[in-house]
Amino acid sequence: MNKMHRYLISERRQKRESKTDKTITELLITNRGKPYTTNAIQRHFSLTLNYIRNELNTHFQHRTHDLRATYGTFRLASLLDEKVGLSPFDAMSLIMGWMGHKDEKTTWRYLNFINRSKASIRAVCFLDQVMESVINEHEDLL
Numbered sequence: 191m192n193k194m195h196r197y198l199i200s201e202r203r204q205k206r207e208s209k210t211d212k213t214i215t216e217l218l219i220t221n222r223g224k225p226y227t228t229n230a231i232q233r234h235f236s237l238t239l240n241y242i243r244n245e246l247n248t249h250f251q252h253r254t255h256d257l258r259a260t261y262g263t264f265r266l267a268s269l270l271d272e273k274v275g276l277s278p279f280d281a282m283s284l285i286m287g288w289m290g291h292k293d294e295k296t297t298w299r300y301l302n303f304i305n306r307s308k309a310s311i312r313a314v315c316f317l318d319q320v321m322e323s324v325i326n327e328h329e330d331l332l
Contacts, residue, residue, distance in 0.1 A: 206223050207219060209222055239252075262285055
């Protein structure tokens with residue numbers, strides 16, 4: 191996020207923005223001062239994907255749409271954080287609007303994922319505590 195903000199206020203982006211007479215609301219703009227098209231972003235993502243698979247020899251099966259779902263999930267989790275204080279209903283309403291979901295079942299998937307993740311973390315922590323107590327009790331056998 192910090193790198194994106196630095197780019198937003200950078201001289202490089204300002205030069206690009208000055209090449210057009212319109213106000214640019216998109217973050218990423220071309221060297222001609224125009225917003226990147228969906229196809230251009232997809233092309234860059236494909237190049238990055240190929241680099242990860244071929245040059246780094248890493249199994250990577252994500253799609254650009256996965257980034258959107260990840261954003262929605264993390265954004266919802268941040269809205270549900272007790273420091274923010276939004277009710278689940280309000281947080282879900284905001285995410286549903288921001289993500290452009292017409293059916294709330296789609297947004298509920300994010301909440302279900304968050305809840306499953308939290309349950310998994312709690313289960314792992316509990317297992318760690320059990321294992322530690324067993325190890326401590328039987329330390330003399332080790």
